[in-house]
Amino acid sequence: xxxxxxxxxxxxxxxxxxxxxxxxxxxxxxxxxxxxxxxxxxxxxxxxxxxxxxxxxxxxxxxxxxxxxxxxxxxxxxxxxxxxxxxxxxxxxxxxxxxxxxxxxxxxxxxxxxxxxxxxxxxxxxxxxxxxxxxxxxxxxxxxxxxxxxxxxxxxxxxxxxxxxxxxxxxxxxxxxxxxxxxxxxxxxxxxxxxxxxxxxxxxxxxxxxxxxxxxxxxxxxxxxxxxxxxxxxxxxxxxxxxxxxxxxxxxxxxxxxxxxxxxxxxxxxxxxxxxxxxxxxxxxxxxxxxxxxxxxxxxxxxxxxxxxxxxxxxxxxxxxxxxxxxxxxxxx
Numbered sequence: 388x389x390x391x392x393x394x395x396x397x398x399x400x401x402x403x404x405x406x407x408x409x410x411x412x413x414x415x416x417x418x419x420x421x422x423x424x425x426x427x428x429x430x431x432x433x434x435x436x437x438x439x440x441x442x443x444x445x446x447x448x449x450x451x452x453x454x455x456x457x458x459x460x461x462x463x464x465x466x467x468x469x470x471x472x473x474x475x476x477x478x479x480x481x482x483x484x485x486x487x488x489x490x491x492x493x494x495x496x497x498x499x500x501x502x503x504x505x506x507x508x509x510x511x512x513x514x515x516x517x518x519x520x521x522x523x524x525x526x527x528x529x530x531x532x533x534x535x536x537x538x539x540x541x542x543x544x545x546x547x548x549x550x551x552x553x554x555x556x557x558x559x560x561x562x563x564x565x566x567x568x569x570x571x572x573x574x575x576x577x578x579x580x581x582x583x584x585x586x587x588x589x590x591x592x593x594x595x596x597x598x599x600x601x602x603x604x605x606x607x608x609x610x611x612x613x614x615x616x617x618x619x620x621x622x623x624x625x626x627x628x629x630x631x632x633x634x635x636x637x638x639x640x641x642x643x644x645x646x647x648x649x650x651x652x653x654x655x656x657x658x659x660x661x662x663x664x665x666x667x668x669x670x671x672x673x674x675x676x677x678x679x680x681x682x683x684x685x686x687x688x689x690x691x692x693x694x695x696x697x698x699x700x701x702x703x704x705x706x707x708x709x710x711x712x713x714x715x716x717x718x719x720x
Contacts, residue, residue: 411429420556424570435469440628452466474526488513489513541598560669562667563641567609
């Protein structure tokens with residue numbers, strides 16, 4: 388198990404060692420697309436300090452939000468800049484060229500300092516103003532090398548692709564009758580005017596080519612009757628969500644949004660849940676032999692030059708780099 392995780396750590400952006408009892412653990416075994424997807428998603432969640440929503444749908448832990456300059460757990464990456472990495476790594480930033488701040492997100496750190504400050508402000512506004520949950524999913528799939536995945540800033544595009552195209556790496560399945568597995572995507576519809584569910588979403592896809600607001604989380608781990616999902620732009624970060632499974636591995640007691648909003652207010656906390664959604668489809672990752680090379684990325688440093696205080700566990704301050712001493716001149720030189 389540790390050997391498999393160590394190999395994966397060579398190609399994810401950085402790697403947090405798994406501890407006993409952790410929810411998000413990369414599965415053992417040979418290289419596969421589910422393992423790549425899980426490794427990337429789990430490590431991004433760890434980078435965002437392991438933010439998570441518990442099995443009751445309550446936000447149990449969060450440390451930093453997308454708009455902040457506060458550094459993530461690696462001690463060097465500002466939160467907002469990591470979101471720009473998702474836009475770039477998904478290949479979708481160029482599609483947003485008409486949106487304010489998108490072009491500035493492509494500026495090099497070697498640019499003129501004055502121009503860079505202006506560009507950073509514009510890029511940060513772009514990060515705040517534009518949803519990036521589908522971008523995060525596309526980033527993970529792109530980095531994992533999943534063939535034929537339709538990267539998009541809108542979840543409905545790859546959901547529609549799974550429903551209609553035999554070339555999609557995913558199958559369109561009913562979340563109530565199909566057991567989830569690592570690498571799958573569990574999706575809900577975000578609509579204030581209607582409740583769709585599985586049959587309603589199918590009917591929409593049969594008749595409509597238009598847009599539909601959705602959200603998909605990545606199935607990253609299954610353990611002890613729990614499904615652990617990870618999504619981007621969930622409560623302004625990369626957040627893990629716990630859902631329950633029954634003995635058959637099916638989703639159990641899945642909280643569903645109804646046509647009447649739940650009574651969520653002080654004194655009525657039982658009606659409050661971030662997991663009460665219009666869950667509509669499980670996208671099942673097709674069995675595929677690995678045919679694409681794993682990304683060749685350098686492992687991240689375990690130290691920081693500009694460090695947050697207090698220092699996160701496992702991080703240390705980098706030793707000072709001293710310039711080599713100049714040779715002592717000798718007489719006559």
